[in-house]
Amino acid sequence: MLWCILCLVVANLVRSTASGVINGFGNCQMTDETCEFYLEIEHKLTMMRNKDLVFPHDGKLYLYNVVDVSKAEPVPVDEVISADGWEEPRLVAAVNGKVPGPPIIVYEGQTVTVHVTNKLKSQTATIHWHGLHQKGTPWMDGVPFVTQCPLHPGQVFTYTFKADPKGTFWYHSHIGAQRSMGTFGAFIVREKKVLEMEEHIMVINDWNHDWDSDLAHMKMIYGIYEGRTKISGSRSLDGAIFSLFKFHAGLINGKGRYYDEKTGQHNGAPLEVFEVERGCEYRFRVIAAGVLYPFRISVDNHPLKIIASDGYDLDPVEAESFVINPGERFDFVIIANQMVSNYWIRAQSLEIDKNHTAEAILRYKGASGREPVTQAKSCTASDPCIVINCPFLHYPSHEFSVCMTFGDIKAATMDDPTAAFIPEKFKEYFLNFAFPGTTYTPGSINGREFKIPSVSVMTQPYEWNYPCKAPECGEQKVCTCTHALEISNGDTVQLVLTNMGKGRGWSHPVHLHGHSFQVVKMGYARYNQETGKLIGDNLDIDCRGGTNREESFCNEAAWTDVSWNDNNVPNLELQRAPRKDTIIVPTGGYVVIRIQADNPGLWYFHCHIELHNLDGMVMMINESFAEVPKPPVNFPQCHNFPPDYISSEM
Numbered sequence: 001m002l003w004c005i006l007c008l009v010v011a012n013l014v015r016s017t018a019s020g021v022i023n024g025f026g027n028c029q030m031t032d033e034t035c036e037f038y039l040e041i042e043h044k045l046t047m048m049r050n051k052d053l054v055f056p057h058d059g060k061l062y063l064y065n066v067v068d069v070s071k072a073e074p075v076p077v078d079e080v081i082s083a084d085g086w087e088e089p090r091l092v093a094a095v096n097g098k099v100p101g102p103p104i105i106v107y108e109g110q111t112v113t114v115h116v117t118n119k120l121k122s123q124t125a126t127i128h129w130h131g132l133h134q135k136g137t138p139w140m141d142g143v144p145f146v147t148q149c150p151l152h153p154g155q156v157f158t159y160t161f162k163a164d165p166k167g168t169f170w171y172h173s174h175i176g177a178q179r180s181m182g183t184f185g186a187f188i189v190r191e192k193k194v195l196e197m198e199e200h201i202m203v204i205n206d207w208n209h210d211w212d213s214d215l216a217h218m219k220m221i222y223g224i225y226e227g228r229t230k231i232s233g234s235r236s237l238d239g240a241i242f243s244l245f246k247f248h249a250g251l252i253n254g255k256g257r258y259y260d261e262k263t264g265q266h267n268g269a270p271l272e273v274f275e276v277e278r279g280c281e282y283r284f285r286v287i288a289a290g291v292l293y294p295f296r297i298s299v300d301n302h303p304l305k306i307i308a309s310d311g312y313d314l315d316p317v318e319a320e321s322f323v324i325n326p327g328e329r330f331d332f333v334i335i336a337n338q339m340v341s342n343y344w345i346r347a348q349s350l351e352i353d354k355n356h357t358a359e360a361i362l363r364y365k366g367a368s369g370r371e372p373v374t375q376a377k378s379c380t381a382s383d384p385c386i387v388i389n390c391p392f393l394h395y396p397s398h399e400f401s402v403c404m405t406f407g408d409i410k411a412a413t414m415d416d417p418t419a420a421f422i423p424e425k426f427k428e429y430f431l432n433f434a435f436p437g438t439t440y441t442p443g444s445i446n447g448r449e450f451k452i453p454s455v456s457v458m459t460q461p462y463e464w465n466y467p468c469k470a471p472e473c474g475e476q477k478v479c480t481c482t483h484a485l486e487i488s489n490g491d492t493v494q495l496v497l498t499n500m501g502k503g504r505g506w507s508h509p510v511h512l513h514g515h516s517f518q519v520v521k522m523g524y525a526r527y528n529q530e531t532g533k534l535i536g537d538n539l540d541i542d543c544r545g546g547t548n549r550e551e552s553f554c555n556e557a558a559w560t561d562v563s564w565n566d567n568n569v570p571n572l573e574l575q576r577a578p579r580k581d582t583i584i585v586p587t588g589g590y591v592v593i594r595i596q597a598d599n600p601g602l603w604y605f606h607c608h609i610e611l612h613n614l615d616g617m618v619m620m621i622n623e624s625f626a627e628v629p630k631p632p633v634n635f636p637q638c639h640n641f642p643p644d645y646i647s648s649e650m
Ligand SMILES: *[C@@H]1O[C@H](CO)[C@@H](O)[C@H](O)[C@H]1NC(C)=O
Pocket: 355, 357, 359
C-alpha cells in the first residue's frame, strides 16, 4: 500500500517537471488554455554526432577515432540518431533533429498550436495529427491536396486545433511515404487529473536502411533483386502476403539492432531502456509508426493488461501479447513485481520463417546495466499464450497461442447515449480494400485507385476534377479517380470494409481521419484450424461481379443473405462496441464499423501501410460539405497552371 502511494507521488512529480521524456518538450501545464510547439522537419544522417561518425559496440556508441573501447568514453546515445546501428549513414527526415520526433504532450480540451517548418531542401511536407478529430478545424488535418497545400521547402504552416479526444495519438508526415524516413512522433492527450501511474511511450517501426521513401514504393512494384534473382516477399502466419519492403530492423523509440541474416549476430547498437521501480505499476502507450509490418509485443515475465486502443478505454484484458498494425495504438499496464533485474521487451513481426524482432529493455531500478537474459513465455497446451488483436483467427496449433481478435474486445463503458442512432438516417456502404485488376493492379477501394488532386479540394472546392464515374469505373473495372463518398449531417453510417475477391491476399490496417468509429462486427476468412492457413473468403459477403468469387473484383459487394440488409445484420455489438480510428481488415474477411456524421469535413480514409496508401488504396469521406466551416483568411491555395477547371472547360 505504502509502495503504491509512493509510486503515485513519483509519477506526478515526474510529470510536473518540464523535462524528461514522459513530459514531452515545450512547457505545457495542465492549467494552460493553449500550448505552443515548434516542429522543424529537417534532413539528418544516422550514426553521426555533429560531424563525427560513430560505431556501435556492446550497446554503446563510440567515435570512429576510438581504438580501445574499454578505455574510451561512449557518446551519449541521445546525441545520435542511431536507428539500427547500420554504419553507413542513412538519410532521415527528422523532427527537431530526432527520430522519432519529440513527444507532444497536452491536456484534454487545450488549444494546441504547432508551428511546422519544412527545412527539407527538395521535398514538400505536411503533418497529420493521427486520431484527433479536428472538429471545426478540418483544414488542420494535414493531408496534402485534401485539406491543405503541402509546405514547400522553407515554408511554415501553423496548425491550431483542440486536443480532443484524450488518449494516445501521434503525428506524422502525410506526404508520399515520407513517414518511412522517420517523420513521426507521439502526441499524447492527457486527462486533466493526477496520473494514476507513471507512463512510458513506446514508438515502434520497421526500418530499412537503404532506401528513401519513393524508392521503397518503386521497389515494391518493380521488385527487389539479389544476385540477379527477384526476391519474394515474406508471408504472414495465415499465409497472407507482405508487400516487398525489406525488413532490416525493428526500432523502439528509434533504437534497434541490425542482425546479420547469415550469422544471426547483431551489431551491438544501443537499445531503448524503460526504467521501472519494483512494486509500481506502469502504463505503456504503444504507437505503431511503421511502414508495413505488424508486430506482436510482449514483455518477458510480465503479463500485459490491455486497457485502451486508439485513445479509447477497453474492458481490460490480460494477455501474453498483442499485435499492433501500422497506425494503431495500444495502451497496456504492467506491474513491476518480479525480481530486480533486466527483462526483454519483444516486438516480433508475424512473418513465417523469419525471426524479425525489435527489442528494448525493461530495467528495474537497482538492476545492473547488463542486457537481459530472460526468455519469452513458453506457450504450452496447458498454459497457452493469449494474443490480442490477431489479424487472423488461429496460430498454427503447435504454437499454443490463442487469438483474441478485436471483434472479441469490449469498450470499457456503454457507448455515449447521445450518439443517437436514427433508423431513418441509417446508410450502409460496402468498401473493398484490395488490389484487383488483370494487368494493372494498383491499390484501390472498390476498384478505384485514388488520384491525388492538384488543389486542396476541401478549401478550393470548385477547382477539382476527376470524379469516379462510369464507364471507367464499375463492377469488374479498375479506374483512377478522386474517390469520395458523400455522407450528410446526422447520418448513421455503417461501413462494411471488405478485403476479398481477386485483389485479396494482404491484410490492411485501415485508418479514418476526423472520426473514431465503433467496431460492431468482425468477420474472418475460412482457415485450416490446425495450420492457421487461409482457405477462402468469408461467405457472409457476396462479391458479385466476375464468373466466381476468385475472379470477382468485389467492387460492388453486398450481404449474401439479403435479410441482413436495412440494418438487420445479426450479432452486432451495439452496446459496448470499442472505438478505434485504425482497424485491421483481415484478408478474406470484413469489418463492420459505424460513424455518426457529426463532423463536417473531407476526411481521408486509407490503408495505413505506407506503401499501399501511396499505391492508391485511399478515398475521402465527403461529410456534410455544405456545413464545412470556412478556412482562415489567407489560407494557402495551390493548383496546376492552367488550373484544371479552366483547362477542362477549354
Ligand atoms: C529471435 O530473436 C530474438 C532477439 O532478436 C532472440 O532473443 C530469440 O531467441 C530469437 N528466437 C529464435 C527462435 O531464434
